[in-house]
Amino acid sequence: MVRFGPRSLPGQLALLVAIALFLAQAINFGLLLRERSKLRLAGTTGPTVTRLIDAFERLGSGRPLSDRPRGRVRLVPGNPIPRELPRVEDIESAIRSGLAEAGVSPGRIVTGVRPVSPNDPRIMRMRPDQARRFLHSGAELVVAVEAPKRGWLTLSVPWPRTERGLVAQLAAQTLILYGIVLLAVLWIGHRIARPLRALAAAAHDFHPGDNAPPVEEQGPSDVRAVIAAYNALSKRVTAMLDEKDRMLGAIGHDLRTPLAALRVRIESVEDDTDRAKMADTIDEMNRTLDDILSLARLGRPSEPPVEVDLAALVDAVVEDFRDLGHDVTAEEFPRLPMRLRPALMRRAVRNLIENAVKYAADVEVTLNPTPKGARIEVLDRGPGVPPDKLAAVFAPFTRLESSRNRETGGIGLGLALARAIVEEAGGTIALANRDGGGLVATIELRRK
Numbered sequence: 232m233v234r235f236g237p238r239s240l241p242g243q244l245a246l247l248v249a250i251a252l253f254l255a256q257a258i259n260f261g262l263l264l265r266e267r268s269k270l271r272l273a274g275t276t277g278p279t280v281t282r283l284i285d286a287f288e289r290l291g292s293g294r295p296l297s298d299r300p301r302g303r304v305r306l307v308p309g310n311p312i313p314r315e316l317p318r319v320e321d322i323e324s325a326i327r328s329g330l331a332e333a334g335v336s337p338g339r340i341v342t343g344v345r346p347v348s349p350n351d352p353r354i355m356r357m358r359p360d361q362a363r364r365f366l367h368s369g370a371e372l373v374v375a376v377e378a379p380k381r382g383w384l385t386l387s388v389p390w391p392r393t394e395r396g397l398v399a400q401l402a403a404q405t406l407i408l409y410g411i412v413l414l415a416v417l418w419i420g421h422r423i424a425r426p427l428r429a430l431a432a433a434a435h436d437f438h439p440g441d442n443a444p445p446v447e448e449q450g451p452s453d454v455r456a457v458i459a460a461y462n463a464l465s466k467r468v469t470a471m472l473d474e475k476d477r478m479l480g481a482i483g484h485d486l487r488t489p490l491a492a493l494r495v496r497i498e499s500v501e502d503d504t505d506r507a508k509m510a511d512t513i514d515e516m517n518r519t520l521d522d523i524l525s526l527a528r529l530g531r532p533s534e535p536p537v538e539v540d541l542a543a544l545v546d547a548v549v550e551d552f553r554d555l556g557h558d559v560t561a562e563e564f565p566r567l568p569m570r571l572r573p574a575l576m577r578r579a580v581r582n583l584i585e586n587a588v589k590y591a592a593d594v595e596v597t598l599n600p601t602p603k604g605a606r607i608e609v610l611d612r613g614p615g616v617p618p619d620k621l622a623a624v625f626a627p628f629t630r631l632e633s634s635r636n637r638e639t640g641g642i643g644l645g646l647a648l649a650r651a652i653v654e655e656a657g658g659t660i661a662l663a664n665r666d667g668g669g670l671v672a673t674i675e676l677r678r679k
Contacts, residue, residue: 240427241420248416252408260401272321275372275388279322280329283376286384287335304386311385312375316343319372326374338377344390346370426450430458437465439472486520536679541567541576541605545598548580557588561596567605570679571656579652579660580607582645583672587611591669604658604677612669621662625650649674 237243286304319342326340372390375383426449433446445462448455494513500506542564552559580596587594591611599606616624625646646662653660658676665671 239420240424241417244420245413245416248412249409252405252412256401256405256408259404260398263400271390272325275390276322276325276329279374279386279388280326280333282386283326283330283337283374283384284333284335287330287337287378290378290381290384304384306378306382307375307385308382310339310341310375310377310383312341312343312373316345316373318342319344322372322374326376330376336379338379340377341375343373343375344370345373423450423454426454426458430461433465434461439465439469487517490516490520536570536572538568538570539573541569541571541607541676542598544573544577545580545596545607548577548584549596551581552584552588552594558593559584559588559596560593561598564598565600567598567600569605569676571676572652575652576656579649579674580609582649583609583674586645587613587670587672590614601675604675607674607676609672610665610669611671612665612667615664615668615670616662618664621664624662625660 237246282304286306290306322342323340327337330337370390371387373385373387375385378384426447430446433443437443443465445465446458448458448462450458490513494510497506497509497513500509543566546561546564549559549561584594584596587609588611590613593612595610597606597608597610599608650660653674653676656676657679658674660672660674663671663673
Protein backbone atom coordinates (compact mmCIF):
# COMPACT_ATOMS: atom_id res chain seq x y z
CA MET A 232 0.00 0.00 0.00
CA VAL A 233 1.38 3.42 -0.99
CA ARG A 234 1.72 5.87 1.88
CA PHE A 235 1.48 9.60 1.35
CA GLY A 236 3.01 12.25 3.54
CA PRO A 237 6.16 12.33 5.68
CA ARG A 238 7.38 9.14 7.38
CA SER A 239 9.59 10.69 10.07
CA LEU A 240 8.29 11.66 13.50
CA PRO A 241 9.08 15.39 13.12
CA GLY A 242 7.46 15.45 9.68
CA GLN A 243 4.28 13.75 10.90
CA LEU A 244 4.06 16.08 13.92
CA ALA A 245 4.53 19.11 11.67
CA LEU A 246 1.89 17.83 9.24
CA LEU A 247 -0.60 17.21 12.07
CA VAL A 248 -0.04 20.69 13.52
CA ALA A 249 -0.26 22.27 10.06
CA ILE A 250 -3.62 20.58 9.42
CA ALA A 251 -4.88 21.65 12.86
CA LEU A 252 -3.76 25.24 12.24
CA PHE A 253 -5.40 25.28 8.83
CA LEU A 254 -8.70 24.03 10.23
CA ALA A 255 -8.53 26.55 13.09
CA GLN A 256 -7.83 29.38 10.66
CA ALA A 257 -10.65 28.24 8.39
CA ILE A 258 -13.10 28.27 11.32
CA ASN A 259 -11.74 31.65 12.39
CA PHE A 260 -12.20 32.97 8.85
CA GLY A 261 -15.79 31.78 8.76
CA LEU A 262 -16.62 33.39 12.10
CA LEU A 263 -14.90 36.66 11.17
CA LEU A 264 -16.65 36.75 7.82
CA ARG A 265 -19.99 36.22 9.50
CA GLU A 266 -19.36 39.00 12.03
CA ARG A 267 -18.12 41.37 9.33
CA SER A 268 -21.21 40.65 7.26
CA LYS A 269 -23.42 41.49 10.24
CA LEU A 270 -21.53 44.69 10.90
CA ARG A 271 -21.71 45.70 7.24
CA LEU A 272 -25.42 44.95 7.19
CA ALA A 273 -26.05 47.02 10.29
CA GLY A 274 -23.73 49.84 9.15
CA THR A 275 -25.39 50.04 5.75
CA THR A 276 -29.04 49.53 6.71
CA GLY A 277 -29.28 52.14 9.49
CA PRO A 278 -28.18 55.24 7.53
CA THR A 279 -30.02 54.07 4.42
CA VAL A 280 -33.34 53.64 6.26
CA THR A 281 -32.90 57.05 7.93
CA ARG A 282 -32.35 58.75 4.57
CA LEU A 283 -35.29 56.97 2.98
CA ILE A 284 -37.62 57.91 5.85
CA ASP A 285 -36.53 61.52 5.48
CA ALA A 286 -37.11 61.30 1.73
CA PHE A 287 -40.60 59.87 2.17
CA GLU A 288 -41.40 62.70 4.64
CA ARG A 289 -40.17 65.27 2.12
CA LEU A 290 -42.27 63.69 -0.58
CA GLY A 291 -45.28 63.81 1.72
CA SER A 292 -44.76 67.50 2.44
CA GLY A 293 -44.34 68.29 -1.27
CA ARG A 294 -40.70 69.23 -1.22
CA PRO A 295 -38.79 68.19 -4.37
CA LEU A 296 -35.76 65.82 -4.32
CA SER A 297 -34.44 66.20 -7.87
CA ASP A 298 -31.53 68.52 -6.98
CA ARG A 299 -30.03 66.42 -4.18
CA PRO A 300 -26.23 65.89 -4.47
CA ARG A 301 -24.55 62.59 -5.13
CA GLY A 302 -24.80 60.26 -2.16
CA ARG A 303 -28.21 61.54 -1.22
CA VAL A 304 -31.66 60.26 -2.14
CA ARG A 305 -32.88 61.06 -5.62
CA LEU A 306 -36.27 60.54 -7.21
CA VAL A 307 -36.29 58.89 -10.65
CA PRO A 308 -39.24 57.79 -12.78
CA GLY A 309 -38.27 54.14 -13.12
CA ASN A 310 -36.17 51.38 -11.52
CA PRO A 311 -32.54 52.48 -12.14
CA ILE A 312 -30.91 49.14 -11.19
CA PRO A 313 -30.09 46.82 -14.11
CA ARG A 314 -31.19 43.22 -13.69
CA GLU A 315 -27.68 41.83 -14.19
CA LEU A 316 -26.38 43.43 -10.99
CA PRO A 317 -26.21 41.01 -8.01
CA ARG A 318 -28.88 41.68 -5.39
CA VAL A 319 -28.48 41.73 -1.60
CA GLU A 320 -31.72 40.30 -0.25
CA ASP A 321 -30.71 40.76 3.40
CA ILE A 322 -30.42 44.51 2.84
CA GLU A 323 -33.77 44.60 1.08
CA SER A 324 -35.50 42.80 3.98
CA ALA A 325 -33.80 45.02 6.57
CA ILE A 326 -34.81 48.21 4.73
CA ARG A 327 -38.41 47.03 4.46
CA SER A 328 -38.51 46.24 8.18
CA GLY A 329 -37.00 49.61 9.10
CA LEU A 330 -39.47 51.52 6.93
CA ALA A 331 -42.40 49.52 8.31
CA GLU A 332 -41.36 50.39 11.89
CA ALA A 333 -41.46 54.07 10.88
CA GLY A 334 -44.94 53.68 9.39
CA VAL A 335 -43.78 53.91 5.77
CA SER A 336 -45.30 51.50 3.23
CA PRO A 337 -43.08 51.38 0.15
CA GLY A 338 -43.64 49.36 -3.00
CA ARG A 339 -40.86 47.20 -4.36
CA ILE A 340 -37.34 47.41 -2.95
CA VAL A 341 -34.43 46.54 -5.24
CA THR A 342 -30.70 46.52 -4.53
CA GLY A 343 -27.64 46.01 -6.72
CA VAL A 344 -23.89 45.88 -6.18
CA ARG A 345 -21.59 47.28 -8.83
CA PRO A 346 -17.84 47.92 -8.85
CA VAL A 347 -16.40 51.39 -8.56
CA SER A 348 -13.67 52.50 -10.96
CA PRO A 349 -11.39 55.49 -10.31
CA ASN A 350 -12.16 56.65 -13.86
CA ASP A 351 -15.91 56.73 -13.21
CA PRO A 352 -17.16 60.32 -13.97
CA ARG A 353 -19.40 60.13 -10.93
CA ILE A 354 -16.36 59.86 -8.66
CA MET A 355 -15.07 63.13 -10.09
CA ARG A 356 -18.26 64.91 -9.05
CA MET A 357 -18.13 63.67 -5.43
CA ARG A 358 -16.60 65.40 -2.49
CA PRO A 359 -13.06 64.16 -1.73
CA ASP A 360 -14.16 62.32 1.45
CA GLN A 361 -17.01 60.61 -0.40
CA ALA A 362 -14.73 59.63 -3.31
CA ARG A 363 -12.15 58.14 -0.93
CA ARG A 364 -14.87 56.15 0.85
CA PHE A 365 -16.22 54.70 -2.40
CA LEU A 366 -12.80 53.90 -3.85
CA HIS A 367 -11.63 52.23 -0.61
CA SER A 368 -14.69 49.99 -0.50
CA GLY A 369 -14.20 48.88 -4.09
CA ALA A 370 -17.94 48.71 -4.80
CA GLU A 371 -21.16 50.59 -4.22
CA LEU A 372 -24.58 49.41 -3.17
CA VAL A 373 -27.40 50.99 -5.16
CA VAL A 374 -30.78 50.99 -3.38
CA ALA A 375 -34.03 51.73 -5.17
CA VAL A 376 -37.34 51.95 -3.28
CA GLU A 377 -40.61 52.35 -5.11
CA ALA A 378 -42.73 55.27 -3.86
CA PRO A 379 -46.25 54.44 -5.09
CA LYS A 380 -47.54 56.92 -7.70
CA ARG A 381 -44.42 59.09 -7.34
CA GLY A 382 -41.52 57.13 -8.80
CA TRP A 383 -38.43 55.46 -7.34
CA LEU A 384 -36.27 56.76 -4.53
CA THR A 385 -32.65 55.76 -5.13
CA LEU A 386 -29.32 56.28 -3.42
CA SER A 387 -25.81 54.81 -3.46
CA VAL A 388 -23.66 53.90 -0.46
CA PRO A 389 -20.17 52.33 -0.20
CA TRP A 390 -20.23 48.54 -0.11
CA PRO A 391 -17.00 47.27 1.49
CA ARG A 392 -15.59 44.02 0.13
CA THR A 393 -14.79 42.49 3.52
CA GLU A 394 -13.68 39.18 1.99
CA ARG A 395 -10.55 40.66 0.44
CA GLY A 396 -9.31 42.10 3.71
CA LEU A 397 -10.15 38.94 5.62
CA VAL A 398 -8.31 36.70 3.16
CA ALA A 399 -5.19 38.84 3.40
CA GLN A 400 -5.49 38.92 7.17
CA LEU A 401 -5.97 35.16 7.35
CA ALA A 402 -3.00 34.53 5.05
CA ALA A 403 -0.76 36.77 7.13
CA GLN A 404 -1.87 35.13 10.38
CA THR A 405 -1.39 31.65 8.94
CA LEU A 406 2.12 32.41 7.70
CA ILE A 407 3.08 33.86 11.06
CA LEU A 408 1.62 30.90 12.96
CA TYR A 409 3.25 28.41 10.62
CA GLY A 410 6.59 30.18 10.92
CA ILE A 411 6.47 30.21 14.73
CA VAL A 412 4.61 27.01 15.59
CA LEU A 413 5.96 24.67 12.90
CA LEU A 414 9.57 25.63 13.56
CA ALA A 415 9.03 24.89 17.24
CA VAL A 416 7.29 21.60 16.42
CA LEU A 417 10.08 20.53 14.06
CA TRP A 418 12.69 21.38 16.68
CA ILE A 419 10.85 19.42 19.37
CA GLY A 420 10.24 16.54 16.97
CA HIS A 421 13.93 16.31 16.10
CA ARG A 422 14.86 16.34 19.78
CA ILE A 423 12.43 13.47 20.40
CA ALA A 424 13.47 11.55 17.28
CA ARG A 425 17.22 11.79 17.91
CA PRO A 426 17.27 9.35 20.87
CA LEU A 427 14.78 7.12 19.07
CA ARG A 428 17.10 6.95 16.04
CA ALA A 429 19.99 6.10 18.33
CA LEU A 430 17.89 3.38 19.93
CA ALA A 431 16.89 1.95 16.53
CA ALA A 432 20.54 1.91 15.40
CA ALA A 433 21.61 0.16 18.61
CA ALA A 434 18.85 -2.44 18.26
CA HIS A 435 19.77 -3.01 14.59
CA ASP A 436 23.47 -3.47 15.38
CA PHE A 437 22.91 -5.46 18.59
CA HIS A 438 25.06 -8.56 18.90
CA PRO A 439 25.15 -10.36 22.24
CA GLY A 440 28.56 -10.28 23.83
CA ASP A 441 30.01 -7.44 21.72
CA ASN A 442 30.34 -5.28 24.87
CA ALA A 443 28.66 -2.32 23.20
CA PRO A 444 28.05 0.62 25.57
CA PRO A 445 24.44 1.16 26.67
CA VAL A 446 22.35 3.67 24.76
CA GLU A 447 22.40 7.09 26.40
CA GLU A 448 19.10 7.87 28.07
CA GLN A 449 17.91 11.22 26.75
CA GLY A 450 14.75 12.89 25.49
CA PRO A 451 11.31 12.99 27.15
CA SER A 452 10.60 10.71 30.11
CA ASP A 453 8.69 8.20 27.99
CA VAL A 454 11.57 7.90 25.52
CA ARG A 455 14.10 7.59 28.36
CA ALA A 456 11.99 4.80 29.84
CA VAL A 457 12.03 2.92 26.52
CA ILE A 458 15.81 3.31 26.23
CA ALA A 459 16.30 2.13 29.81
CA ALA A 460 14.11 -0.91 29.13
CA TYR A 461 16.15 -1.71 26.00
CA ASN A 462 19.45 -1.44 27.91
CA ALA A 463 18.13 -3.77 30.60
CA LEU A 464 16.80 -6.19 27.98
CA SER A 465 20.13 -6.31 26.12
CA LYS A 466 21.91 -7.14 29.38
CA ARG A 467 19.44 -9.94 30.14
CA VAL A 468 19.78 -11.37 26.62
CA THR A 469 23.57 -11.32 26.87
CA ALA A 470 23.45 -12.98 30.30
CA MET A 471 21.07 -15.68 29.04
CA LEU A 472 23.28 -16.42 26.03
CA ASP A 473 26.36 -16.55 28.24
CA GLU A 474 24.58 -19.08 30.41
CA LYS A 475 23.54 -21.04 27.32
CA ASP A 476 27.13 -21.12 26.05
CA ARG A 477 28.36 -22.39 29.41
CA MET A 478 25.65 -25.05 29.40
CA LEU A 479 26.47 -26.12 25.84
CA GLY A 480 30.17 -26.31 26.67
CA ALA A 481 29.40 -28.51 29.63
CA ILE A 482 27.11 -30.73 27.54
CA GLY A 483 29.73 -31.04 24.79
CA HIS A 484 32.40 -31.96 27.32
CA ASP A 485 30.17 -34.46 29.11
CA LEU A 486 29.20 -36.15 25.84
CA ARG A 487 32.65 -36.22 24.27
CA THR A 488 34.19 -37.86 27.31
CA PRO A 489 32.11 -41.07 27.11
CA LEU A 490 32.42 -41.07 23.30
CA ALA A 491 36.20 -40.96 23.63
CA ALA A 492 36.01 -43.79 26.18
CA LEU A 493 33.88 -45.84 23.80
CA ARG A 494 36.37 -45.21 21.01
CA VAL A 495 39.11 -46.69 23.19
CA ARG A 496 36.96 -49.64 24.23
CA ILE A 497 36.05 -50.68 20.67
CA GLU A 498 39.73 -51.33 19.98
CA SER A 499 39.26 -54.53 21.99
CA VAL A 500 36.59 -55.80 19.59
CA GLU A 501 38.14 -58.59 17.55
CA ASP A 502 35.77 -58.50 14.60
CA ASP A 503 37.12 -55.89 12.16
CA THR A 504 33.73 -55.30 10.56
CA ASP A 505 31.97 -54.69 13.87
CA ARG A 506 34.82 -52.49 15.07
CA ALA A 507 34.65 -50.39 11.90
CA LYS A 508 30.89 -49.97 12.19
CA MET A 509 31.22 -48.92 15.84
CA ALA A 510 33.93 -46.44 14.95
CA ASP A 511 31.78 -44.99 12.18
CA THR A 512 28.89 -44.66 14.60
CA ILE A 513 31.02 -42.82 17.13
CA ASP A 514 32.42 -40.53 14.42
CA GLU A 515 28.88 -39.80 13.25
CA MET A 516 27.86 -38.96 16.83
CA ASN A 517 30.84 -36.61 17.14
CA ARG A 518 29.99 -34.88 13.85
CA THR A 519 26.35 -34.57 14.92
CA LEU A 520 27.44 -33.12 18.25
CA ASP A 521 29.69 -30.62 16.46
CA ASP A 522 26.86 -29.57 14.14
CA ILE A 523 24.40 -29.11 17.00
CA LEU A 524 26.86 -27.07 19.06
CA SER A 525 27.90 -24.98 16.05
CA LEU A 526 24.30 -24.22 15.14
CA ALA A 527 23.44 -23.28 18.72
CA ARG A 528 26.48 -20.99 19.09
CA LEU A 529 26.32 -19.37 15.67
CA GLY A 530 24.82 -16.15 16.98
CA ARG A 531 27.96 -15.57 19.06
CA PRO A 532 30.90 -16.71 16.92
CA SER A 533 34.33 -16.42 18.49
CA GLU A 534 35.96 -15.85 15.09
CA PRO A 535 36.10 -12.16 14.03
CA PRO A 536 35.45 -11.12 10.41
CA VAL A 537 38.66 -10.66 8.43
CA GLU A 538 39.63 -9.85 4.84
CA VAL A 539 40.10 -13.16 2.98
CA ASP A 540 40.40 -14.29 -0.61
CA LEU A 541 37.13 -16.09 -1.24
CA ALA A 542 38.57 -17.84 -4.31
CA ALA A 543 41.38 -19.40 -2.23
CA LEU A 544 38.89 -20.41 0.46
CA VAL A 545 36.56 -22.21 -1.98
CA ASP A 546 39.50 -23.80 -3.81
CA ALA A 547 40.88 -25.18 -0.52
CA VAL A 548 37.51 -26.81 0.28
CA VAL A 549 37.35 -28.35 -3.22
CA GLU A 550 40.90 -29.73 -2.84
CA ASP A 551 39.94 -31.36 0.47
CA PHE A 552 37.18 -33.33 -1.27
CA ARG A 553 39.50 -34.26 -4.12
CA ASP A 554 42.00 -35.62 -1.62
CA LEU A 555 39.23 -37.84 -0.27
CA GLY A 556 38.67 -39.26 -3.75
CA HIS A 557 35.47 -37.37 -4.66
CA ASP A 558 34.90 -36.15 -8.20
CA VAL A 559 34.57 -32.41 -7.54
CA THR A 560 35.50 -30.10 -10.42
CA ALA A 561 36.13 -26.38 -10.34
CA GLU A 562 37.69 -23.90 -12.72
CA GLU A 563 40.43 -21.57 -11.64
CA PHE A 564 38.79 -18.76 -9.70
CA PRO A 565 39.88 -15.10 -9.96
CA ARG A 566 41.03 -13.42 -6.78
CA LEU A 567 37.99 -12.14 -4.90
CA PRO A 568 38.64 -10.39 -1.55
CA MET A 569 35.72 -10.48 0.91
CA ARG A 570 35.33 -9.62 4.59
CA LEU A 571 33.87 -12.61 6.43
CA ARG A 572 34.52 -15.31 9.03
CA PRO A 573 36.66 -17.78 7.06
CA ALA A 574 36.22 -20.88 9.23
CA LEU A 575 32.46 -20.58 9.26
CA MET A 576 32.18 -19.81 5.54
CA ARG A 577 34.49 -22.74 4.77
CA ARG A 578 32.15 -24.98 6.74
CA ALA A 579 29.08 -23.68 4.90
CA VAL A 580 30.68 -24.40 1.49
CA ARG A 581 31.88 -27.80 2.71
CA ASN A 582 28.37 -28.71 3.88
CA LEU A 583 26.93 -27.91 0.45
CA ILE A 584 29.58 -29.92 -1.38
CA GLU A 585 29.26 -32.78 1.10
CA ASN A 586 25.50 -32.79 0.60
CA ALA A 587 26.04 -32.95 -3.19
CA VAL A 588 28.68 -35.74 -3.27
CA LYS A 589 26.45 -38.00 -1.22
CA TYR A 590 23.83 -38.14 -3.96
CA ALA A 591 25.76 -37.52 -7.21
CA ALA A 592 28.81 -39.06 -8.85
CA ASP A 593 30.28 -35.72 -9.92
CA VAL A 594 29.93 -32.21 -8.51
CA GLU A 595 30.83 -28.86 -10.05
CA VAL A 596 31.68 -25.73 -8.06
CA THR A 597 31.70 -22.22 -9.55
CA LEU A 598 32.59 -18.81 -8.12
CA ASN A 599 31.68 -15.58 -9.91
CA PRO A 600 31.85 -11.92 -8.86
CA THR A 601 28.62 -9.89 -8.82
CA PRO A 602 28.09 -6.11 -8.72
CA LYS A 603 27.46 -6.31 -4.96
CA GLY A 604 29.64 -9.25 -3.95
CA ALA A 605 30.06 -12.85 -5.08
CA ARG A 606 28.04 -15.93 -6.03
CA ILE A 607 29.06 -19.49 -5.17
CA GLU A 608 27.25 -22.36 -6.91
CA VAL A 609 27.46 -26.09 -6.14
CA LEU A 610 25.91 -28.14 -8.97
CA ASP A 611 25.21 -31.87 -9.09
CA ARG A 612 23.30 -34.37 -11.25
CA GLY A 613 21.64 -36.18 -8.38
CA PRO A 614 17.94 -36.94 -7.88
CA GLY A 615 17.07 -33.34 -7.01
CA VAL A 616 14.40 -32.17 -4.58
CA PRO A 617 10.61 -31.87 -5.11
CA PRO A 618 9.80 -28.20 -5.85
CA ASP A 619 7.48 -27.93 -2.86
CA LYS A 620 10.28 -29.12 -0.54
CA LEU A 621 13.08 -26.79 -1.67
CA ALA A 622 12.55 -24.39 1.23
CA ALA A 623 11.74 -27.08 3.81
CA VAL A 624 15.12 -28.85 3.53
CA PHE A 625 16.80 -25.90 5.26
CA ALA A 626 14.90 -26.61 8.48
CA PRO A 627 16.96 -28.44 11.13
CA PHE A 628 16.57 -32.24 11.30
CA THR A 629 14.69 -32.30 7.98
CA ARG A 630 15.32 -35.21 5.60
CA LEU A 631 13.47 -36.12 2.41
CA GLU A 632 12.89 -39.86 2.47
CA SER A 633 11.72 -40.06 -1.15
CA SER A 634 14.98 -38.77 -2.64
CA ARG A 635 17.54 -38.89 0.19
CA ASN A 636 17.74 -42.27 1.95
CA ARG A 637 19.16 -42.77 5.44
CA GLU A 638 22.03 -44.91 4.19
CA THR A 639 23.78 -41.72 3.16
CA GLY A 640 24.04 -40.71 6.86
CA GLY A 641 23.43 -37.37 8.58
CA ILE A 642 20.54 -36.07 10.65
CA GLY A 643 19.52 -33.07 8.54
CA LEU A 644 21.66 -30.29 10.07
CA GLY A 645 24.10 -29.61 7.21
CA LEU A 646 21.85 -27.31 5.16
CA ALA A 647 20.42 -25.67 8.27
CA LEU A 648 23.92 -24.86 9.50
CA ALA A 649 24.98 -23.59 6.04
CA ARG A 650 21.98 -21.25 5.84
CA ALA A 651 22.61 -19.92 9.36
CA ILE A 652 26.27 -19.21 8.53
CA VAL A 653 25.46 -17.46 5.24
CA GLU A 654 22.66 -15.35 6.72
CA GLU A 655 24.87 -14.37 9.66
CA ALA A 656 27.35 -13.10 7.04
CA GLY A 657 24.61 -10.99 5.45
CA GLY A 658 24.08 -13.25 2.42
CA THR A 659 21.42 -15.58 1.09
CA ILE A 660 21.34 -19.26 0.19
CA ALA A 661 18.88 -21.08 -2.06
CA LEU A 662 18.33 -24.43 -3.78
CA ALA A 663 16.92 -24.97 -7.27
CA ASN A 664 16.42 -28.00 -9.50
CA ARG A 665 18.51 -28.09 -12.69
CA ASP A 666 17.23 -28.73 -16.17
CA GLY A 667 18.00 -32.34 -17.01
CA GLY A 668 18.09 -33.40 -13.35
CA GLY A 669 20.14 -32.49 -10.37
CA LEU A 670 20.36 -29.64 -7.93
CA VAL A 671 22.13 -26.28 -7.74
CA ALA A 672 22.86 -24.66 -4.37
CA THR A 673 23.62 -20.94 -4.61
CA ILE A 674 25.25 -18.68 -2.02
CA GLU A 675 24.96 -14.93 -2.62
CA LEU A 676 27.36 -12.83 -0.55
CA ARG A 677 27.47 -9.03 -0.23
CA ARG A 678 30.55 -6.93 0.40
CA LYS A 679 30.61 -5.13 3.71
